[in-house]
Amino acid sequence: MLQSLKIKSYLCALLLLATAAGKTVSAQEPSALKIIENVYNRDEGESRIGKIRMTLINNRDNKRIREIQQYVKDYGDMDKIIMFFITPADVRNTSFLSWSYDDESKVDNQWIYLPALKKVKRISSDSKKDYFMGSDFTYDDMGDRHPNADNHKLLRTETMNDEECYVIESIPKERGYMYSKKVTWVIKDKWIELKKTFYDEDGELLKNLTSLEYSLIKGYWFVTHLEMHNVQKNHRTDMQFIELELDAGVDDNLFTERMMSLGL
Amino acid sequence: MKNKYNKQLVLLVCTMLSITAFSQNTPEIHGYVRNYTGVLTGQGTDYSIIQNTMNLSFEKKTPFMGFKLNPYVYHYAQDDDVDFGLREAYIDLFFDHFDLRVGKQQIVWGKADGVFITDVVSPKDLREFLLPDFEEIRIGITSIKLNYYFGKDNAFELVLAPEFEPTRYAEPGSIWFPKMSLQGAKIDMSEKKITPSLKNSEVFLKFSKLSDFIDYEIMGGYMFDDDQSMHTRRYMNPQTQTPDSVVITPRHHRLGLFGGSLGTEIKGVVLRSEAAFYTGKRFMSTNPMTPDGLIEKDYVHYLIGADWITRGINFSVQFIQEAILDYDSDIAKDKTTNTMTFIANDSFFNDKLTADVLAYWGLTNEDALIRPRITYELYGGLNLTVGGNLFFGSKGMFGQFDKNDMVYFKLKYDF
Numbered sequence: 001m002l003q004s005l006k007i008k009s010y011l012c013a014l015l016l017l018a019t020a021a022g023k024t025v026s027a028q029e030p031s032a033l034k035i036i037e038n039v040y041n042r043d044e045g046e047s048r049i050g051k052i053r054m055t056l057i058n059n060r061d062n063k064r065i066r067e068i069q070q071y072v073k074d075y076g077d078m079d080k081i082i083m084f085f086i087t088p089a090d091v092r093n094t095s096f097l098s099w100s101y102d103d104e105s106k107v108d109n110q111w112i113y114l115p116a117l118k119k120v121k122r123i124s125s126d127s128k129k130d131y132f133m134g135s136d137f138t139y140d141d142m143g144d145r146h147p148n149a150d151n152h153k154l155l156r157t158e159t160m161n162d163e164e165c166y167v168i169e170s171i172p173k174e175r176g177y178m179y180s181k182k183v184t185w186v187i188k189d190k191w192i193e194l195k196k197t198f199y200d201e202d203g204e205l206l207k208n209l210t211s212l213e214y215s216l217i218k219g220y221w222f223v224t225h226l227e228m229h230n231v232q233k234n235h236r237t238d239m240q241f242i243e244l245e246l247d248a249g250v251d252d253n254l255f256t257e258r259m260m261s262l263g264l
Numbered sequence: 265m266k267n268k269y270n271k272q273l274v275l276l277v278c279t280m281l282s283i284t285a286f287s288q289n290t291p292e293i294h295g296y297v298r299n300y301t302g303v304l305t306g307q308g309t310d311y312s313i314i315q316n317t318m319n320l321s322f323e324k325k326t327p328f329m330g331f332k333l334n335p336y337v338y339h340y341a342q343d344d345d346v347d348f349g350l351r352e353a354y355i356d357l358f359f360d361h362f363d364l365r366v367g368k369q370q371i372v373w374g375k376a377d378g379v380f381i382t383d384v385v386s387p388k389d390l391r392e393f394l395l396p397d398f399e400e401i402r403i404g405i406t407s408i409k410l411n412y413y414f415g416k417d418n419a420f421e422l423v424l425a426p427e428f429e430p431t432r433y434a435e436p437g438s439i440w441f442p443k444m445s446l447q448g449a450k451i452d453m454s455e456k457k458i459t460p461s462l463k464n465s466e467v468f469l470k471f472s473k474l475s476d477f478i479d480y481e482i483m484g485g486y487m488f489d490d491d492q493s494m495h496t497r498r499y500m501n502p503q504t505q506t507p508d509s510v511v512i513t514p515r516h517h518r519l520g521l522f523g524g525s526l527g528t529e530i531k532g533v534v535l536r537s538e539a540a541f542y543t544g545k546r547f548m549s550t551n552p553m554t555p556d557g558l559i560e561k562d563y564v565h566y567l568i569g570a571d572w573i574t575r576g577i578n579f580s581v582q583f584i585q586e587a588i589l590d591y592d593s594d595i596a597k598d599k600t601t602n603t604m605t606f607i608a609n610d611s612f613f614n615d616k617l618t619a620d621v622l623a624y625w626g627l628t629n630e631d632a633l634i635r636p637r638i639t640y641e642l643y644g645g646l647n648l649t650v651g652g653n654l655f656f657g658s659k660g661m662f663g664q665f666d667k668n669d670m671v672y673f674k675l676k677y678d679f
Contacts, residue, residue, distance in 0.1 A: 056614055064644055089294060089645040089678035099476060107529065109476050116399050118372040122479055126532040126573040134615025235614055257474050258413055262356075262363070264325070 032152035032168045036184075038191040040147050044220050047073040047250035051086075051243035054135050059234040064088075066133045067242075069264055073250045077102050079144070080255040084264045085133070095260040104146040110139075113260040120257050129178050135237040136207060136228040138178065141198075149173060155183070160195065164188045179206070190214070190221045205231055218246050291324040291331070295679060302672035304439075306655075312439060312670045313392070314341035319351070330356040352404045362412045368404040371423060373470060373483060374538050375525040378605055378622060379584055381538040381565050382483050382523040385423055385468050387490045389432045393440045393665065394624075394633070395653055405429050417474040425466040428458040430516055431490040443664040449496070449510040456514045458488060480526040488516040493546040496557030507552070519544055532572060536582075539566035551594040562589040569605075580607040602627035603661075616641050624662060631657025631666075649674040 030038070054066040067086040072079065078101045085094040093115040100108040107125040114121070128140040150170035158165050165185040172179065180203050185195040196209040213225035225240045253259065296319050302312040316339040323332045337348040354367030371385040378398075380388065386402040394401065407425040414420075434440035458464050470483040492514035501508035523540035542565070546558040569582035582605040591599040604627060609620030621636040637651025652671045657663025 058614070064641075087644070089296075090647060090676075092294060092678075106476075107532075109529070111474070111479075116397060118370060118399070118402075119375075120474075120479075121375070122527045122529060122534050124529060124532050124534050124571060124573050127578075129573070130576065131611075131614065134611070136614070233614075253413075256413070256417055257472070258363070258411070258419065262358075 029154060029157065029166070032154040032166075033147060035154065035166050035168055035186050035191075036147040036150075036152050036170065039184075039186055039193060040144055042191040042221065044222055045074075045218065045246035045248075047071070047246075047248050049243070049245045049248040049250060050241045053240050053242050054133065055238040055240075056135055057236045057238065064134070066135065068133075071250050071254050073252070073255065081143075082255050082259065086264075091133070093263045095263065097255060097257075097260055098143070099255075100143060102146075104148055108143075111257070111260065113257075115263075118261070120260050135239070136230045136235055137237060137239065140178070141209070141228070150182070157188075158185065160185055163190075163194055165194055176201075192221055192223055200232070207231065213240075217244070220246055222246065291322045291333075293320065293322055295320040296676055297679075298674055298676040300672065300674045302653075302670045304668065304670050306667045306669040311342060312668065313672070315339065316341065325356070328358055330358070332356075350404070351399075361414060362410060365409040365411075366407075368406045369409065370399070370402045370404045371407070371409065371468075372402065373468075373481065373525075375479075375481075375527050375536045375569075376538050376567050376584075377569070377580055377582065377607060378624070379567060379582065379603075381567055381584075382481070382521075382525055382540050384485070384487065384490065384521065384540070385425070385466075387429050387431045391432050391434045391438070391440060393434075395635075403429055403432070419472050421468075421470040421472070423466075423468040425468075426462070427460040428464060428466060428488045428516065430456075430488070430492065439668050440665070449512045452511050452513040454513070455495075456492065456516070458516055464488075478526055478528040480524060482524040483521075484523070485519075485521040487519050487521055489519045489545060490516075493517055493558055494548060496548075498552060517544065517546055534571040536569040536571070537567065539564065547588065548596045549592075549594045550596050554594055559592050559595050561592065561595070563587070564589060577608055577610045581605070598628055600628070626657065626660045626662055629657060629660025629663055631655070631660035631663030633662040633665075645678040647674075647676050647678075649676070 048071075050070045050072075052068045052070055054068070056064040056066065065087060069084045069086060070081065072081045078099055081098045081100075083096045085091045095113040097111045098108055108128070110123050110125060110127065111120050112123050113119070128143065129138055131137065132139050132142060150172050153169045155167045155169050158167050165187055168184045168186060170182045170184065178201070179198045180201050181199040183197045184193050186192070187194050192211060192214050193209070194211050197205060198207040198209070200206040208229045208231060210227045210229070211223045211225070212227055214221060214223040222244070224244060228237045228239070230236070296317070298317040298319075300313060300315040300317065304310045304312045317336065319334070319336045321332065321334045324330055332352055332354055334350060334352040335348065336351050337346065339346050350368055352367070352369050354365050354369045357364040372383055373385060374382040376383065378394075386405055388401050389396070389403050390401070405425050406427050407423050410422045412420045433442060466485065466487045468483065468485040468487065470481055472481040473479065493516070495513040495515055497511045497513070498507045499509045499511070500506065520543040521540060523538070525536070525538035527534060527536045529535070542563040544560055545563040546560050549557050549559050564587045565585075567582050567584040569580060571578065571580045573579070584603045584605070586601040588595060588597065588599055604625045606623040606625070607620065609618065611618040617638060617640050619638045621634065623635065624633045626632060632655070634654045634656070635651065637649055639647050639649040641647050650671075650673045652669070654669050655662050655665045657666060
């Protein structure tokens with residue numbers, strides 16, 4: 001009898017802990033894949049113009065600033081993005097063009113224009129693993145990874161910053177991917193990633209991504225301020241849109257070799 | 265002489281500042297200041313270079329037009345000499361489907377790294393061999409450039425250069441003066457200069473396409489050979505019937521050029537290729553009986569290359585071949601000259617530190633140039649670079665400078 005009471009007490013305690021930490025998944029919740037697809041397919045308008053300021057902060061709180069002008073257009077089956085680097089001065093007028101496809105069998109096409117060489121160069125799609133301008137974001141972190149590239153599992157639902165979130169674990173299907181696991185807190189109904197944790201190839205926590213600001217712009221939920229914290233190096237990148245226009249009517253001619261070399 | 269240069273320099277700077285100060289539409293001003301100090305390690309510890317540089321760029325762009333004025337000043341501390349000029353000075357006109365650029369401009373074609381195959385529109389400044397940045401090696405040419413864009417990422421580029429500008433080589437006395445067997449010869453420079461005229465203009469045309477599968481360029485040119493042909497005349501002593509004197513007349517000849525380049529990606533590896541076919545290129549002869557000491561042949565220059573990323577390190581390898589077609593054994597240059605290049609670069613500490621190496625390996629002459637360097641960002645825009653230029657071999661393009669091994673540092677502030 002005493003043993004039975006002890007077991008019941010443990011179970012009650014575990015249940016309370018589970019309720020406090022996060023709710024268990026109910027049968028009505030969408031599947032993990034569906035949730036990630038909703039994030040992937042969240043409408044952000046057919047185009048946007050944005051000016052991004054990245055502040056790189058090292059473990060001694062020294063700051064470095066990077067500014068980028070960005071144009072993005074959704075063509076239905078593909079997205080085109082062109083970025084012009086504004087600061088620091090030694091990378092000024094460098095531009096980066098990317099065509100990414102919804103068809104997961106097609107690899108992205110990427111080109112870079114280096115003003116010192118005055119040349120547009122095709123670069124390997126493997127460069128998506130590279131860190132972007134010395135920040136804590138890889139090119140892949142900044143783009144949209146196709147939902148089918150990972151196996152997803154809905155761990156629980158949880159309240160974070162007064163937002164009801166789905167907590168999804170994503171394990172890459174491919175071998176040798178730079179992250180062994182990602183855990184994402186997705187805000188219900190808004191389909192915004194409120195937080196994301198990245199684990200390195202040894203399974204150790206590598207980075208935390210936090211959405212600091214997001215708002216409804218022209219009817220679209222959009223994250224305007226993010227922070228990526230590399231906990232292993234204690235290096236942070238604060239990324240903020242200092243100018244942003246959605247449904248900006250971006251001209252197709254922007255996503256060309258012509259514009260890459262002519263610059264802003 | 266120096267006083268005259270100083271006056272011109274002051275005039276130039278004043279003009280620039282006046283434009284900036286009084287222009288209603290103030291242009292953007294960017295540029296850099298740099299100190300570049302190199303020490304020879306192969307022959308004592310002489311300084312190979314102590315150079316202070318100011319590079320300014322005045323730019324303005326509207327949806328309809330733009331301009332760029334890019335003056336530079338090099339101060340050589342060893343002999344307190346000043347070299348200044350305009351790297352670029354042009355006006356842009358933008359239209360819906362075409363752009364027009366008129367003025368002095370650097371024009372870069374092709375897909376090769378560190379090698380000039382179809383990239384022959386702008387001549388080269390080789391007074392310090394291949395060691396300066398490529399932006400400083402390329403000489404701006406006064407030209408009219410028309411770009412016409414049509415369809416899906418297709419473009420034509422037409423360049424008309426009314427004034428021919430040759431490759432610049434180091435003067436005798438410089439450690440970068442190319443090894444030549446001209447001892448005792450009299451040099452006649454009377455035919456070196458090409459008089460600017462419509463007839464003596466250079467014309468280049470390129471079609472380029474960017475697509476998801478492949479990027480390619482097809483180009484042609486009616487140009488002057490950037491490298492001078494050494495017309496050699498041997499005058500016989502009528503009494504002894506032996507060569508009495510040798511007169512060398514450098515001359516630039518017309519060349520026909522046809523070429524192209526392409527780039528594509530297969531499974532994460534970017535494959536590149538570039539080729540140029542020249543008609544009527546002249547090569548020096550080893551046979552003293554050859555008229556003018558030159559033999560005219562067609563010539564091919566091409567490369568194949570690959571770029572890939574392994575463990576975050578960017579790698580690039582290129583194989584380059586120069587081949588003289590219908591070869592004549594009297595030609596001094598080898599029938600084929602093979603070179604490989606190797607590039608690797610990586611960055612550390614969130615791009616605070618970058619390390620790279622560029623190596624040229626001459627397979628034909630068994631010579632090489634290896635250029636390792638590291639760059640550290642001291643502050644936003646302020647970078648310190650430490651590197652070396654190491655030459656190997658005894659002959660060939662790189663081996664001839666075997667004694668010019670050097671280490672250097674560059675402190676550069678971009679603004």
